[in-house]
Amino acid sequence: MKKCDIAVIGGATSGSFFARKMAEKGFSVKVIEKCSREKVGSRYDIFHIGRKEFERFSIPRPVEGDKEWAFEFETNYTAAPSGKYPIKTFDPMVGLHMHDYTLLMNKWAEEKGAEIEYEATFEDFIYENEKIAGFTYSNKDGTHRLFAKCVVDCSGIAAVARRKLPHNCKIENFEVTPEDMFYVVLKYVKFKDPDFIYNTSSTGWPSYKSWLAPQADPNGGILGIGACNSYEQAETILHDVIKNVPLPEYTITRTEKGKTPYTRPPYSFVTDNFIATGDAGCLTKPNNGEGVTSSMVHMKIAADVLADALKSGDLSEKNLWKINKIYNKEQGADFASTRALLTKVVKATNDEFEFIFEKAHDVLQSFLDGAADGPEIKLPLPALIKAVGKIAGGIFAKKVSVATLKSALEGVSLSGKLKKHYLDFPDSPDGYYAWKKQADELWKKVGKMS
Numbered sequence: 001m002k003k004c005d006i007a008v009i010g011g012a013t014s015g016s017f018f019a020r021k022m023a024e025k026g027f028s029v030k031v032i033e034k035c036s037r038e039k040v041g042s043r044y045d046i047f048h049i050g051r052k053e054f055e056r057f058s059i060p061r062p063v064e065g066d067k068e069w070a071f072e073f074e075t076n077y078t079a080a081p082s083g084k085y086p087i088k089t090f091d092p093m094v095g096l097h098m099h100d101y102t103l104l105m106n107k108w109a110e111e112k113g114a115e116i117e118y119e120a121t122f123e124d125f126i127y128e129n130e131k132i133a134g135f136t137y138s139n140k141d142g143t144h145r146l147f148a149k150c151v152v153d154c155s156g157i158a159a160v161a162r163r164k165l166p167h168n169c170k171i172e173n174f175e176v177t178p179e180d181m182f183y184v185v186l187k188y189v190k191f192k193d194p195d196f197i198y199n200t201s202s203t204g205w206p207s208y209k210s211w212l213a214p215q216a217d218p219n220g221g222i223l224g225i226g227a228c229n230s231y232e233q234a235e236t237i238l239h240d241v242i243k244n245v246p247l248p249e250y251t252i253t254r255t256e257k258g259k260t261p262y263t264r265p266p267y268s269f270v271t272d273n274f275i276a277t278g279d280a281g282c283l284t285k286p287n288n289g290e291g292v293t294s295s296m297v298h299m300k301i302a303a304d305v306l307a308d309a310l311k312s313g314d315l316s317e318k319n320l321w322k323i324n325k326i327y328n329k330e331q332g333a334d335f336a337s338t339r340a341l342l343t344k345v346v347k348a349t350n351d352e353f354e355f356i357f358e359k360a361h362d363v364l365q366s367f368l369d370g371a372a373d374g375p376e377i378k379l380p381l382p383a384l385i386k387a388v389g390k391i392a393g394g395i396f397a398k399k400v401s402v403a404t405l406k407s408a409l410e411g412v413s414l415s416g417k418l419k420k421h422y423l424d425f426p427d428s429p430d431g432y433y434a435w436k437k438q439a440d441e442l443w444k445k446v447g448k449m450s
């Protein structure tokens with residue numbers, strides 16, 4: 001039998017970050033990770049972190065020459081379905097190798113005393129007096145019991161522990177289904193012209209949820225796409241991108257695939273002696289499905305609240321509830337608002353997107369500048385009125401359908417209502433069910449991205 005203050009399930013970026021934060025505060029932390037040290041964080045290679053995020057979260061910052069570092073760029077373009085009318089934004093990014101960076105974060109957590117056991121798989125909760133008191137896990141030697149004051153689920157989209165919670169728990173135990181995730185396909189390409197260098201910017205085509213990003217080889221790129229439902233759907237849409245957007249000639253050198261949650265998080269992240277976070281808490285960004293640092297916003301809050309709870313010896317749902325409240329104020333309300341808006345806006349057809357990019361270029365520029373700056377797509381009233389005016393003009397020119405304008409306006413309205421509702425999240429578990437009822441009604445009106 002083993003004992004620790006905090007037992008973390010999953011030792012990738014979220015598990016390492018949370019383990020480090022709690023170990024830094026002087027608590028004993030044990031992480032179990034299903035993969036071997038050689039395999040952890042290797043489901044795909046390149047990922048991006050915004051340059052300013054390293055300082056914000058005090059996480060290790062690889063630089064050129066380090067094995068974790070792949071490239072950096074500052075400029076992002078967002079273009080119409082034809083590739084025309086690119087909108088330039090300033091959004092400095094660092095490209096990193098996921099496996100190497102995960103190992104770096106593992107070491108960073110271990111430096112402060114967190115213990116990581118690899119090839120150890122979560123099995124089930126241990127309950128004492130009907131409260132979570134730890135879990136059983138298996139490794140090559142058999143099944144083990146690990147007792148902890150708090151269990152933290154950082155197991156990614158599978159949410160292996162959250163999904164085992166009882167149905168009457170305030171943390172919903174839903175599975176992320178195909179319609180609620182992005183199937184991401186990444187084609188690593190090498191450009192045929194050896195002098196063509198593509199490592200100073202990235203370009204996205206939101207109508208297809210597709211992009212061309214740099215990769216470690218400056219003469220290459222990553223043609224990526226995210227789509228709901230299946231990898232086949234992603235590949236089909238990628239064919240449209242290749243057909244419609246003029247791209248420099250290339251050959252595909254390898255393909256990677258992975259899944260990322262694209263759904264609202266569970267309304268609560270806590271119950272007695274338990275927290276869900278990272279992809280297990282569906283904390284990915286609504287504008288692109290990225291989740292490494294958006295989860296850190298949540299984990300920083302969770303670590304502070306949990307440290308106070310451990311000191312007071314009260315890890316009840318009621319005492320951990322502040323995690324929900326503070327998170328919604330800092331990021332959750334903005335993400336809910338942006339998710340609602342985007343879900344409604346992407347219903348537009350490619351022809352409609354083309355028209356909007358051509359005619360409302362300046363308005364899109366101000367929205368995208370705002371999106372590069374923070375967690376929410378801000379909708380200043382003058383820009384909003386201008387956007388509606390341009391789209392309404394499209395209706396007269398028969399370039400935009402009434403249904404698309406209606407859907408966009410619904411998106412604006414629901415996004416405002418959800419933001420307010422999340423900011424009004426109850427201060428204690430007592431008000432939860434009344435709040436949930438209204439939230440369910442709003443999300444039902446938003447519908448699904450798929």
Ligand SMILES: Cc1cc2nc3c(=O)[nH]c(=O)nc-3n(C[C@H](O)[C@H](O)[C@H](O)COP(=O)(O)OP(=O)(O)OC[C@H]3O[C@@H](n4cnc5c(N)ncnc54)[C@H](O)[C@@H]3O)c2cc1C
Pocket residue numbers: 009010011012013014015032033034035040041044046047048049120121122123154155156157158160184185186257258259260277278279280284289290291292293295
């Ligand atoms: C192709 C692709 C590209 C992406 N690009 C970016 C990007 O550029 N920037 C960005 O911020 N985000 C990106 N994302 C999203 C990002 O990968 C995730 O949001 C992030 O990795 C989530 O981290 P996590 O630690 O919560 O979960 P994961 O990285 O999924 O880690 C979960 C860990 O738990 C372990 N585990 C699972 N089950 C068990 C078990 N039963 N017992 C023990 N351990 C278990 C797993 O082995 C794994 O190591 C991308 C996603 C995909 C699919």
